[in-house]
Amino acid sequence: MGGRFCYRCGISEEEGGPLIDGLCQVCYRKENPVLLISDEINMEICQNCGSYRKRGVWVDPKSYNLEELIFEVAESALLEALEDSLGEKVKEFEIVSMEELGRVVDLPVGKAVAAFVPVRWHIGYFPAIVTYEVRVKARTHELQRELHDETKQVTVYVRQTVCPRCQKFLGGYFEAILQVRAEGRPLSEGERKAIGRLVEEKVDEIMRKDRMGFIQDTIEKEEGLDFYMGSTLSARKLAQAIRERFGGTISEAYELVGMDRQTSREVYRTSVSVRIPKFRKGDIVADREGNVYEVTGVGGKGISLRNLSTGREEHRDWKTAKREGIDEVEHEEGDAMVTSIGKDGVQIMDMENYRIYEVEKPPMELREGDVYRMVEVKGRKYFLSKKEISD
Numbered sequence: 001m002g003g004r005f006c007y008r009c010g011i012s013e014e015e016g017g018p019l020i021d022g023l024c025q026v027c028y029r030k031e032n033p034v035l036l037i038s039d040e041i042n043m044e045i046c047q048n049c050g051s052y053r054k055r056g057v058w059v060d061p062k063s064y065n066l067e068e069l070i071f072e073v074a075e076s077a078l079l080e081a082l083e084d085s086l087g088e089k090v091k092e093f094e095i096v097s098m099e100e101l102g103r104v105v106d107l108p109v110g111k112a113v114a115a116f117v118p119v120r121w122h123i124g125y126f127p128a129i130v131t132y133e134v135r136v137k138a139r140t141h142e143l144q145r146e147l148h149d150e151t152k153q154v155t156v157y158v159r160q161t162v163c164p165r166c167q168k169f170l171g172g173y174f175e176a177i178l179q180v181r182a183e184g185r186p187l188s189e190g191e192r193k194a195i196g197r198l199v200e201e202k203v204d205e206i207m208r209k210d211r212m213g214f215i216q217d218t219i220e221k222e223e224g225l226d227f228y229m230g231s232t233l234s235a236r237k238l239a240q241a242i243r244e245r246f247g248g249t250i251s252e253a254y255e256l257v258g259m260d261r262q263t264s265r266e267v268y269r270t271s272v273s274v275r276i277p278k279f280r281k282g283d284i285v286a287d288r289e290g291n292v293y294e295v296t297g298v299g300g301k302g303i304s305l306r307n308l309s310t311g312r313e314e315h316r317d318w319k320t321a322k323r324e325g326i327d328e329v330e331h332e333e334g335d336a337m338v339t340s341i342g343k344d345g346v347q348i349m350d351m352e353n354y355r356i357y358e359v360e361k362p363p364m365e366l367r368e369g370d371v372y373r374m375v376e377v378k379g380r381k382y383f384l385s386k387k388e389i390s391d
């Protein structure tokens with residue numbers, strides 16, 4: 001009787017077929033394995049920041065817990081190696097659990113399904129070692145009766161290194177200086193704290209995208225704060241965040257710091273300056289017309305004011321405030337007791353010298369006998385607020 005035989009093991013097509021490329025079913029699978037991943041994978045992790053390379057790019061870990069971190073890094077390395085090792089015949093690839101993989105009995109041609117579990121590991125010291133059992137099922141030919149079903153143990157070695165970013169960071173590198181100042185005065189203690197907090201928050205956010213966005217150093221100066229930044233982009237983003245919160249202006253300057261010997265290009269350092277407005281909540285200001293205001297808020301969009309003659313809350317964007325000449329005004333603050341309230345006027349007694357004054361009725365409720373915070377601008381007295389007893 002005629003018929004065909006497997007050229008590798010000699011089994012007849014009736015028994016071991018259908019033949020694929022002259023091979024019986026078993027020999028076809030043996031000759032065309034899909035799990036070609038090597039037994040050993042070497043991986044590096046930054047001892048300073050925990051980052052590791054994913055497809056050649058340094059990324060921050062999801063977890064900083066050492067155990068979770070090692071498994072994260074080892075798994076990432078395993079997955080990458082696995083994906084890269086599946087032959088050309090695999091077009092589609094999916095990771096499932098071992099249980100799910102056990103239930104897979106059929107697959108379309110070109111598809112592989114893989115699962116892995118760690119079977120042995122030590123992570124207390126470096127190199128950390130994690131050994132995985134990897135199992136893959138796949139179909140690479142339409143005549144296959146049974147799927148490829150291959151299992152292998154793969155060991156991942158995780159060693160310590162210092163990533164390029166941390167090398168620069170630890171070497172004292174910085175690319176830009178962010179200077180935070182206030183217009184015409186030093187930064188207040190409260191502003192320094194608030195800016196410090198804002199910068200910290202924002203840097204965390206920036207570093208998720210810009211790994212060089214670190215703060216190398218923070219210098220407290222009499223007039224303000226200097227942040228030494230790993231990237232100019234990060235310095236700019238921080239300046240914008242500060243302006244958004246506090247208002248002000250941003251400017252940049254470049255300083256020639258040397259020459260790159262390899263490229264013979266000039267190397268510049270950027271200074272990004274953000275200058276927040278001189279006004280603060282509680283300041284007394286006046287415009288060109290002589291209207292007197294108490295500053296009730298300062299922000300990125302402008303300044304909030306309470307007109308002390310009308311009691312009205314008003315808002316000016318920074319441009320308008322500048323146009324109207326809103327600026328600090330010489331003034332004196334003090335306390336006064338309302339001694340009598342007339343139809344149009346109010347009689348008050350200065351709590352410092354006990355002198356009696358007659359003033360215009362203010363746009364606020366007054367009560368005889370109560371003490372009020374007052375401010376005097378160009379000889380005119382304005383009511384600020386009722387003085388709390390505890391003051």
Ligand SMILES: [Zn+2]
Nearest residue numbers: 006009024027
């Ligand atoms: Zn055979």
Ligand SMILES: [Zn+2]
Nearest residue numbers: 046049163166
């Ligand atoms: Zn690092």
